[in-house]
Amino acid sequence: MYAFNLVERRAKRGVGIPDAEPRRVQRIGIVGAGLMARQLALLALRRLEVPVVLRDLTQEQVDDAKSWIAGELDELTRKGRIGEAKARFLSSLVSGGTEWEVFAGCDFVLEAVYEEMRVKKEVFEELERVVSPECILATNTSSLSVRKMGADLEHPERVVGMHFFNPVAVLPLVELVRTPETDDVTLATAWAVTGKLRKRGVLVRDAPAFVVNRLLARQGSVITDALDHGNTVDETDEAVLRLGLPMAPSVLLQLVGPKVANHVRHTLHEAWPDRFPLSATLESLATGGEPVVVEHAPRTVDEIHEAVLEAMADEARHMIEEGVVAEAADVDTCLILGAGYPFWLGGITKHLDQTGVSQRVVGRPLAELSGVPG
Numbered sequence: 001m002y003a004f005n006l007v008e009r010r011a012k013r014g015v016g017i018p019d020a021e022p023r024r025v026q027r028i029g030i031v032g033a034g035l036m037a038r039q040l041a042l043l044a045l046r047r048l049e050v051p052v053v054l055r056d057l058t059q060e061q062v063d064d065a066k067s068w069i070a071g072e073l074d075e076l077t078r079k080g081r082i083g084e085a086k087a088r089f090l091s092s093l094v095s096g097g098t099e100w101e102v103f104a105g106c107d108f109v110l111e112a113v114y115e116e117m118r119v120k121k122e123v124f125e126e127l128e129r130v131v132s133p134e135c136i137l138a139t140n141t142s143s144l145s146v147r148k149m150g151a152d153l154e155h156p157e158r159v160v161g162m163h164f165f166n167p168v169a170v171l172p173l174v175e176l177v178r179t180p181e182t183d184d185v186t187l188a189t190a191w192a193v194t195g196k197l198r199k200r201g202v203l204v205r206d207a208p209a210f211v212v213n214r215l216l217a218r219q220g221s222v223i224t225d226a227l228d229h230g231n232t233v234d235e236t237d238e239a240v241l242r243l244g245l246p247m248a249p250s251v252l253l254q255l256v257g258p259k260v261a262n263h264v265r266h267t268l269h270e271a272w273p274d275r276f277p278l279s280a281t282l283e284s285l286a287t288g289g290e291p292v293v294v295e296h297a298p299r300t301v302d303e304i305h306e307a308v309l310e311a312m313a314d315e316a317r318h319m320i321e322e323g324v325v326a327e328a329a330d331v332d333t334c335l336i337l338g339a340g341y342p343f344w345l346g347g348i349t350k351h352l353d354q355t356g357v358s359q360r361v362v363g364r365p366l367a368e369l370s371g372v373p374g
Contacts, residue, residue: 002332002346002347002350003332003336003343003344003345003346003347003350004343006329006332006333006336006347007172007200007333007336007337010329010333011200011201011202011333011337012200014191014201014203015202015203015326015330016203016326017176017187017188017191017201017203018184018187018188019188020184020185020187020188021185021188022185022188022189022191022192022193023107023108023134023136023185023189024107025048025050025107025108025136025189025192025193026050026051026107027050027051027053027105027106027107027108028044028048028050028051028052028053028106028107028108028109028110029052029053029054029055029102029103029106029108029109029110029127029131030044030052030053030054030055030109030110030111030112031055031103031109031110031111031112031113031123031127032054032055032056032111032112032113033054033055033056033061033062033064033065033096034056034061034065034112034113035166036112036140036164036166036168037054037056037065037112037113038054038065038068038069039164039166039167039168039169040110040112040140040164040168041054041065041069041094042069042072042073042168042169043168043169043197044197045069045073045090045093045094046082046090047196047197047198048193048196048197049089049090049093050093051093051094051095052093052094052095053095053096053102053103053106054066054094054095054096054102055096055097055098055099055100055102055103056096056098057098058098059097059098062096062097062098063096065096066094066096069091069094070091070094073087073090073091074087100126100127100129100130101130103127103130103131104130104131106131106135107134107135107136108135108136108138108189108193109127109131109135109136109137109138110138110139110140110162111123111124111127111137111138111139111140112140115141115142115143115144115260115263117144117145117148117149120139120141120144120149121148121149121151121152124137124139124149124150124153124159125152125153128153128154128155133154133155133158134158135158136158136160136186136189136190137150137153137158137159137160138159138160138161138162138190139159139160139161139162139177140161140162140163140164141161141163142163142209142210142213142260142264143208143209143210143213143263143264143267143268144208144267145206145208146159146160146161146177146179146206147179147180147181147206150179150181156179156181157181157182157183157186158182158183158186159179159181159182159186160176160177160178160179160182160186160187160190161175161176161177161178161179161206161210162174162175162176162177162190162193162194163175163177163210164199165212165338165339166255166256171337171338171340172198172199172200172337173199173200173201173202173212173333173334173337173338174194174197174199174200174201174202175201175202175204175210175211175212175334175338176190176191176194176201176202176203176204177204177205177206177210178203178204178205178206179206180206187203200333200337202325202330202333202334202337203325203326203330204324204325204330204334205322205323205324205325207319207322207324208267208268208270208271208272209264209267209268210324211319211324211325211330211331211334211335211338212334212335212338212339213264214268214315214319214324215312215315215316215319215331215335215339215348216252216339217261217264217265217268217276218275218276218311218312218314218315219240219249219308219311219312220249220253220261220265220282221265221275221276221277221279221311222304222307222308222311223236223239223240223249223304223308224279224281224282225277225279226239226298226299226304226307227279227281227291227293228279228280228281228291228292228293228294228295229293229294229295229296229297229298229299230293230295230296230297230298231298231299231304233250233291235298235301235304236249236250236304237249237250238301239301239302239304239305239308240305240308242305243341243342243345243348243351244341244342244344244345245339245340245341245342246340246342247340253285258282258285258286259286261282261286262282262283262285262286265278265279265282266278272318275311275314275315275318280292280294309352309355309357310357310360310361312348312352313349313352313357313358313360313361313362313366314361314362316328316331316348316349316352316366317358317361317362317366317369319331320366320369320370321369326370327367327369327370328347328349328350328353328366328367328369329347329349329367331347331348331349331366332346332347332348332349332350333347335347335348349366349367350367352366353365353366353367
């Protein structure tokens with residue numbers, strides 16, 4: 001019941017979302033034409049039914065994305081999910097090119113390019129040159145500072161983070177990231193768009209890796225440490241799967257990609273090196289290698305499981321005290337909607353509180369802590 005109330009009541013209320021009139025969104029731009037970008041474009045087409053513009057480095061990439069979208073719409077038609085006329089109509093709304101000017105006239109532009117600060121800053125600077133001052137600039141970054149991305153812009157107040165999760169069609173969470181400069185209208189518009197896309201938004205503060213990726217990375221730190229010390233992948237998978245998760249850590253790593261996971265680890269290591277140490281195994285996997293044992297000192301599955309729980313309790317405590325989220329309930333909402341944590345746990349912090357892990361690590365239940373995101 002606790003988990004149900006989180007995702008069906010709390011998440012729908014929009015805790016912390018300002019009572020401002022959102023701007024109308026009648027034309028959407030997507031920067032990029034890769035896997036994530038085309039999924040976002042398809043979602044916007046189906047839910048908003050407005051023109052969607054794609055931009056990438058080559059016309060071939062853009063055309064390939066358009067073909068993929070058309071193919072997905074054809075598949076939905078074949079399954080009887082939409083009619084043939086609707087599929088043709090939606091396909092006609094997609095356009096794109098290689099010039100930045102394709103975004104002129106957009107009300108809302110979402111970037112989904114390579115996860116590198118220099119690249120994303122360049123994207124926003126190019127966008128500001130061609131869009132109106134009222135156009136919302138959103139980033140789908142999974143770990144980088146949204147504030148830094150917009151720091152050199154003339155209008156940083158219209159920059160907001162909207163972190164979707166892959167696969168976009170399946171996972172309902174959107175981490176809405178507000179920077180100190182993000183104004184009320186921008187955040188209200190991002191919240192409204194999230195709702196129209198039939199996603200659940202949770203407000204989070206601009207901090208490295210936000211909520212889901214930060215907690216999964218902390219969990220990953222325990223796992224890669226075990227692998228670095230001689231444990232097998234099967235052992236580390238079993239230690240985490242005891243929580244009832246739908247996907248083993250090794251499978252999740254393949255889905256995300258070791259290179260991306262290692263990039264997130266480096267981002268977090270720069271912020272908190274003690275809690276997010278670099279891993280010889282993860283470094284090797286990111287370059288196509290095999291796990292690297294730096295010292296043969298394996299732990300039991302029970303010991304790894306307990307270490308994962310304690311690490312999660314500690315990181316949740318830091319996130320709440322830093323104001324990344326308002327309270328423990330937001331952590332639970334994010335992991336249920338963005339990482340598939342099971343309802344029967346209630347949520348990871350609820351589980352940690354009920355099993356005494358929070359008391360042991362933090363000194364009191366995580367539910368008693370509170371922060372002020374923003």
